[in-house]
Amino acid sequence: MSEHNITLNVNGAPHDVSVAARQTLLDCLRDELGLKGAHAGCEQGVCGACTVLLDGVPVRSCLLFAVMTESHHIRTIEGEAGADGALSIVQDAFWERHGLQCGYCTPAMILTATALLERTEQPTDAQIRDALSGNLCRCTGYQQIVEAVQLAAERYREDTHA
């Protein structure tokens, strides 16, 4: 069964890996690249815990074979904070509004919210909930997640209009 030497572009840097065809992007990120932020929940595409950004768009890393993702830009949660460790706007808003408890859904929630805010300047409450609808959370009841995204949206507006 086929093995492939591929170069993945992850958080702006190239990574050479050797993967079996059947190895998902999720498993490749976690096991070959040591990036443990993407989480395995259902491994069926339903829960959203594995969500990463592919060319700026949220996708299920459990439903992509790593070998398919060579020519794309992959962003994981590990790439969101600044080089100096400063939290991104969305990360900071999640901290401030307590948009997480156990943290299992959180990297995926943050990336999904970030993708939303990068393309929609003033998302309505309905748009936020719709954008996050594919990400399950068992702890928070979602309300504080939505408030975190609303706060982040405000700060994005201030940031771009500053």
Added chain:
Amino acid sequence: MKAAPFDYLRPHSVDEVCALLAQSDQDARIIAGGQTLVPMMAMRILTPDVVIDINAITELSRIEQSSTHLKCGALVRQAEALDKLATAVPLLSAALAHVGHPATRARGTLVGSICAADPSAETALVACVLDADIEIASATGKRVVGAREFVLGPLETCLEDHEFATAVRFPHWQRAAGGIGVGFEEMAVRHGDFALVACAAQVQFDRAGKCARASLGIANVTTTPLLPDTTRLLGSTLTDVMIDEFCAELAPLMSPPSDHVADADYRRRIALGLSARALTNARDKALAQP
């Protein structure tokens, strides 16, 4: 929850795919979005020897308008169709809002969803309701099959082993003949999850306010979409009473599944209610057209 080993191939043309399918006696599967295929492989319901990735075949990403139909290649993503086809194929756009979630629509394709032929699939339902055509290619040539003949049963299509579906074509209803309206209703445990029941309706009214054309489909009450004959609705004003009577008579045609989520009787009751709502909304939108 890991796929069994397989060989991965990434051809660059439709002809190459056809050649690969023809020469191999191994079990080969096409992967486009993978949103249906990969979960099935992860659960080992499917264990293909070969997976053929068509994502490099750029011509399959095209959306082409003609005077008679709108054609979407096999790589047209559900997200793109949801965004771009609200005017051209409104029933499809309405249905796609219920298909999965943004992250699955980013990769999932229209053609892939139709080929999966899940009994609850919204895309396959709409393709049947609109009498879409599926374009099929193989090493021996091309053919076109209507959606109603394409979808044969749960997870089963008319595709032979050496064939692959390259596009879906949605025929236009000619707007000059009168106002067109669509209605789409679905019940699911969570918005975006598999539908317990889904109903899709499209109607057209002539200038005299009479129903000139009507198409209705219900998913997940039979193994392929239930597509009742709507002839007796034509020429009428499609009153609420007529709609309720028409939908009530669909009950004996249904044999919905029972599972841990809902039993057959519940699904039947929902199907009757939602199909009436879908027809009513379609009628109201059609009549509201200038």
